Amino acid sequence: MEIELTSTDQMIQLLNSWYREILSQNLVESRRLKLEIDEKIENMEIDPTQTLFIYYSLLCFRYQLLIDDLWEARYTLNHLNEGQKRETDDFLSYYFHFFKAIYATETGNYLEAKLHYQLAEKRLNQFTDDIEKAEFNYKVATFYYHIRQPLLAVRHALKAREYFEDKSGYEVKLAGSENVIGLASTSLKQFREAEDHFLSALDILRSSTLKKEPFELKIRYNLGMLYAEQNYSEKALAHLSEAFEEKNTDFKTAYLIAREQVKLRNFERANEWITLGLKIARNAQNEEYIHHFSILSDCNHSATAEQLEKTASDALSYFESMQLWGYVQDYAEKLASQFYSVSNDKKASKYFHMAYTAKQKLLKEAGS
Numbered sequence: 001m002e003i004e005l006t007s008t009d010q011m012i013q014l015l016n017s018w019y020r021e022i023l024s025q026n027l028v029e030s031r032r033l034k035l036e037i038d039e040k041i042e043n044m045e046i047d048p049t050q051t052l053f054i055y056y057s058l059l060c061f062r063y064q065l066l067i068d069d070l071w072e073a074r075y076t077l078n079h080l081n082e083g084q085k086r087e088t089d090d091f092l093s094y095y096f097h098f099f100k101a102i103y104a105t106e107t108g109n110y111l112e113a114k115l116h117y118q119l120a121e122k123r124l125n126q127f128t129d130d131i132e133k134a135e136f137n138y139k140v141a142t143f144y145y146h147i148r149q150p151l152l153a154v155r156h157a158l159k160a161r162e163y164f165e166d167k168s169g170y171e172v173k174l175a176g177s178e179n180v181i182g183l184a185s186t187s188l189k190q191f192r193e194a195e196d197h198f199l200s201a202l203d204i205l206r207s208s209t210l211k212k213e214p215f216e217l218k219i220r221y222n223l224g225m226l227y228a229e230q231n232y233s234e235k236a237l238a239h240l241s242e243a244f245e246e247k248n249t250d251f252k253t254a255y256l257i258a259r260e261q262v263k264l265r266n267f268e269r270a271n272e273w274i275t276l277g278l279k280i281a282r283n284a285q286n287e288e289y290i291h292h293f294s295i296l297s298d299c300n301h302s303a304t305a306e307q308l309e310k311t312a313s314d315a316l317s318y319f320e321s322m323q324l325w326g327y328v329q330d331y332a333e334k335l336a337s338q339f340y341s342v343s344n345d346k347k348a349s350k351y352f353h354m355a356y357t358a359k360q361k362l363l364k365e366a367g368s
Contacts (some may be wrong), residue, residue: 005043025292106137108322137157147323160180179219234264
C-alpha cells in the first residue's frame, strides 16, 4: 500500500493553523492539531532546507510553554540552540528569539529574556499581521511586570488589548491583557483599579467558549495576591487555596499562601507550605523563589537580624546580578528595619542606602 505524502504547502498551512490556535490559547484545538501534525510530518515531502522542520520544532517549543511543560521545553530548546547555529531567515530567527524570551521569563532568567526580546523586536517589522504585534506586546508587558516595571507593563498591555479587543477568537488574550494591567496596578498600589481589571478578565473568560479553567486559576491567584498586598489575609487565602494546583510547578502560589500564614502567625502551617514550596522551587531549579522561601523561613522562625542577614546576603547578590532592583529594595529595607530595631545603626544605615540605590535604579530603568 502506497503512503500518501504530505506536501510542503499542506504542512505550512497546518503549522500556521496550529500557531493561530496557540496564539488564541485554544488548548483543545492546539492539542488536536499537534497530534495531526505529528502524524503527517513523518510522511512529508523532503525539504532540503529543513526550514519546515525548524518551524515545526519552534512551534513544539511554543506549545510546551502554552501547556506549562517547562521540562520538555528545556529539552526542545537544547535542540533549537543547536539548530540556530545554522543560517536561518528572519522569520524563523524572530520566533527563535521571541519564544526563547518567553521561556527565559517563565524560568526567571530575566537578563536573558531582555536580550532575546530586544533581538526579536528588531525582526518584528517584517510581520504585517497585527496579531503577531499584539502577542509581542502582551508578552513584553508580562516581562516588565516580572522585573517590577509596572508603568512599562501597562503601556505594552494597553497596546496588546487594543489589538485583541476587535479580534474574534482571542478572548483569552484579551482577558490576559486585562490581567497584566491588574497586576501592574497592584504593584502601583492602585488596588481598586487592579480588582476591576481582574474581575473584567474573569468576565471576558466566562463569555468565551474555550476551555478556560487554567486561565481562571491564574486570575484567582492574582486576586489572592491583590488581597494579600492589602493584608486581607483570610480573603487572600480563600482565593489562593482555590488557585493552588496539585502539581510540581506551583511554587508561586505556595509562596503566597506561606507568606499569609506567617502574617496570621500560623507558624506550623506556614512551615508546611514553605517546605513544600522550597522543594518545588528546587526541583524546578528556580533560584529566585529558592531565595524568597529561604528568607520567608527565617521570618517564620523569628530569626535574629544577623541570621536574616546571612540568608539574605546570597539573595541580594543574586537579585543584583539579575538587575531585579525591586527585590533588592524590598529585602534591603527589611534588613535595615531589623538592624534599626536592635540599635545597630551602622548596618541599618548600610541597608537603607542599598535600598535607596536600588530604588533609584528602578526609577532610571522606568524612564529609559
